[in-house]
Amino acid sequence: MITLRNVSKTYHLRNRRKDQRKSRLAEEATPSLKAGSTASSGLPDDGGMDRPKADANVIVALKNVDLHVPQGSIHGVIGLSGAGKSTLIRCVNLLERPSSGSVVVDGQEMTRLSSSDLNQARHRIGMIFQHFNLLTSRNVFDNVALPLELMGMKRAEIRERVMPLLDLTGLADKTRQYPAQLSGGQKQRVAIARALASKPRVLLCDEATSALDPQTTGSILELLRDINQQLGLTILLITHEMEVVKSICHRVSLISGGELVEEADVGDFFTAPRTRLGREFLNDFLQLEPPKALVERLEAKAGANTHPVVRLAFSGDAVSTPLISRLARECEVDVSILQAKVESIQERTLGLMIAELLGPAEKTRQAIDYLEAHDLHVEVLGHVQRDD
Amino acid sequence: MSSAMIDLILQATLDTLYMVGVSGILSALLGVPLGVMLYVTRPRQILARPALNQVLGIVTNIGRSVPFIILMVAIIPFTRMIVGTSIGTNAAIVPLTIAAIPFVARLVEGALNEIPPGLVEAAQSMGATPGQIIAKVLLPEARGGIITGLTITVVTLVSYSAMAGAVGGGGLGDLGIRYGYNRFNPTIMLITVAILVVMVQGFQSLGDYLVRKSDRK
Ligand SMILES: Nc1ncnc2c1ncn2[C@@H]1O[C@H](COP(=O)(O)OP(=O)(O)OP(=O)(O)O)[C@@H](O)[C@H]1O
Ligand SMILES: [Mg+2]
Numbered sequence: 001m002i003t004l005r006n007v008s009k010t011y012h013l014r015n016r017r018k019d020q021r022k023s024r025l026a027e028e029a030t031p032s033l034k035a036g037s038t039a040s041s042g043l044p045d046d047g048g049m050d051r052p053k054a055d056a057n058v059i060v061a062l063k064n065v066d067l068h069v070p071q072g073s074i075h076g077v078i079g080l081s082g083a084g085k086s087t088l089i090r091c092v093n094l095l096e097r098p099s100s101g102s103v104v105v106d107g108q109e110m111t112r113l114s115s116s117d118l119n120q121a122r123h124r125i126g127m128i129f130q131h132f133n134l135l136t137s138r139n140v141f142d143n144v145a146l147p148l149e150l151m152g153m154k155r156a157e158i159r160e161r162v163m164p165l166l167d168l169t170g171l172a173d174k175t176r177q178y179p180a181q182l183s184g185g186q187k188q189r190v191a192i193a194r195a196l197a198s199k200p201r202v203l204l205c206d207e208a209t210s211a212l213d214p215q216t217t218g219s220i221l222e223l224l225r226d227i228n229q230q231l232g233l234t235i236l237l238i239t240h241e242m243e244v245v246k247s248i249c250h251r252v253s254l255i256s257g258g259e260l261v262e263e264a265d266v267g268d269f270f271t272a273p274r275t276r277l278g279r280e281f282l283n284d285f286l287q288l289e290p291p292k293a294l295v296e297r298l299e300a301k302a303g304a305n306t307h308p309v310v311r312l313a314f315s316g317d318a319v320s321t322p323l324i325s326r327l328a329r330e331c332e333v334d335v336s337i338l339q340a341k342v343e344s345i346q347e348r349t350l351g352l353m354i355a356e357l358l359g360p361a362e363k364t365r366q367a368i369d370y371l372e373a374h375d376l377h378v379e380v381l382g383h384v385q386r387d388d
Numbered sequence: 389m390s391s392a393m394i395d396l397i398l399q400a401t402l403d404t405l406y407m408v409g410v411s412g413i414l415s416a417l418l419g420v421p422l423g424v425m426l427y428v429t430r431p432r433q434i435l436a437r438p439a440l441n442q443v444l445g446i447v448t449n450i451g452r453s454v455p456f457i458i459l460m461v462a463i464i465p466f467t468r469m470i471v472g473t474s475i476g477t478n479a480a481i482v483p484l485t486i487a488a489i490p491f492v493a494r495l496v497e498g499a500l501n502e503i504p505p506g507l508v509e510a511a512q513s514m515g516a517t518p519g520q521i522i523a524k525v526l527l528p529e530a531r532g533g534i535i536t537g538l539t540i541t542v543v544t545l546v547s548y549s550a551m552a553g554a555v556g557g558g559g560l561g562d563l564g565i566r567y568g569y570n571r572f573n574p575t576i577m578l579i580t581v582a583i584l585v586v587m588v589q590g591f592q593s594l595g596d597y598l599v600r601k602s603d604r605k
Binding site: 093095116118120121122123125126127129133134135136137138146147149150151178179180194198204 | 504506507509510511512513514517520528531604
């Protein structure tokens with residue numbers, strides 16, 4: 001279980017350190033001055049103290065992040081480059097110390113631990129990285145053994161712990177090989193075995209598949225899913241790939257500019273993201289854009305002689321219902337399908353369609369109401385002039 | 389060549405090996421920890437102590453910038469305090485070691501700098517203490533680079549030891565100067581130079597072999 005409450009992180013760039021120290025000194029001087037002066041001094045109250053610093057040398061990497069990942073669940077955080085994903089995940093095991101806020105992992109407040117308690121706590125949090133970070137000087141077995149050596153475990157005990165992990169990750173025949181002799185996927189398997197060696201309750205994955213090809217990505221994600229199911233491990237993973245979210249996450253958060261802007265169950269997110277950024281991620285992923293020629297003719301407002309172009313997303317029962325033909329019959333509109341696609345998002349089936357609704361304005365409006373009444377997610381992309 | 393001459397050359401070769409060997413080992417024993425300190429006390433490093441780091445850096449740079457021949461003379465009182473004399477091979481070992489320590493330290497620091505920061509981060513995420521990171525990550529991962537640095541140091545020590553010999557340190561340099569230059573015996577001069585060349589080649593090959601053996605990349 002992972003709970004972040006109101007976590008913020010600011011970086012102060014180094015070249016301005018002297019200036020910052022100066023202004024901090026000035027800030028410290030102000031309250032004492034105030035204390036010395038009477039309340040009726042008539043001086044204007046200095047509001048400058050908690051004014052947010054719009055300083056170019058202060059980078060707000062995380063802002064008031066609240067996140068809860070229940071035990072045994074897989075939570076994805078997706079965002080563009082520089083959104084603060086790595087900072088967020090590194091705040092969980094305090095590789096990065098939050099500027100403010102609370103980080104609770106398995107009931108333990110991480111930010112208040114002494115450094116030796118923090119090391120103990122980190123034994124119960126595994127982490128894997130985009131570039132694997134295996135020690136080149138150690139073979140596969142010894143890499144997986146490293147966290148156990150750090151805990152002071154005996155050699156014989158280490159063996160007993162490491163071998164099953166190498167079996168689990170499919171590396172039993174590679175124990176004596178060095179990382180340089182392994183493929184990317186194999187390296188990440190070693191990293192996963194290493195992260196699991198200390199029997200952690202929580203696994204953090206920082207872009208764990210971003211350096212791998214799609215097929216290898218698939219097999220690594222499958223391994224993570226197995227681990228989640230077999231060991232009941234809580235997984236927090238960050239990624240910029242919707243594919244990763246789609247194939248293993250239960251819930252997903254969207255991060256932008258250091259803030260979590262949207263959180264949803266994965267099925268809901270893929271059906272109807274609530275934010276613009278969410279929709280952009282989804283559209284990019286589905287590659288379901290209206291044809292270019294149509295986009296050029298799209299107008300934002302309905303005119304006298306136009307009809308709407310809509311994007312329909314439907315899941316569950318709606319997928320197997322002949323809605324389009326019913327729509328034509330019951331609402332008396334014609335439906336011209338421009339693009340359509342069926343995706344399976346874990347156990348759910350998701351249908352997507354871009355279509356023109358042809359008919360009088362009154363009828364097409366009714367048709368949209370009808371679709372929404374049948375639990376379809378309808379987004380009007382625009383209106384096109386009738387050709388005829 | 390007389391057998392006395394051969395004995396002289398043999399003795400001088402052994403003296404040089406002795407000076408290079410002892411000062412090499414001592415400078416490694418002291419220089420490697422100093423290099424590690426220079427690295428781990430940097431800002432944002434695992435034992436960040438910026439002020440200490442600056443002091444160590446300045447001291448190291450001073451050690452590196454004093455020409456060896458001046459260093460040798462300047463520390464004569466110190467040498468006397470340690471070995472009781474300021475001439476001979478034992479006396480030469482003191483300035484050789486002192487000159488080599490900062491040299492080794494900077495080369496070790498450079499080797500550590502080559503380690504991807506992600507490896508240290510991974511160890512930290514496993515709850516490694518700074519001491520464990522040094523022993524299990526930094527030193528093993530930089531092993532090849534450190535051996536390369538020590539090889540460069542030993543080769544440099546061979547030529548420095550010849551310089552030390554010139555001012556009464558014994559060894560091949562001493563022999564070359566005394567017989568080859570002062571008494572104008574070109575054969576001796578050539579032989580000492582040839583032995584020095586072979587010695588440098590030998591150390592370099594040994595170093596390269598050890599680097600290859602430790603390199604898993
Ligand atoms: N050590 C640091 N010092 C200063 N700024 C930093 C530091 N680390 C990160 N940042 C800044 O914080 C912001 C968030 O960075 P972060 O690495 O968390 O992004 P990310 O979402 O992981 O990006 P990517 O997908 O490229 O890895 C960026 O603007 C980055 O420049
Ligand atoms: Mg990142």
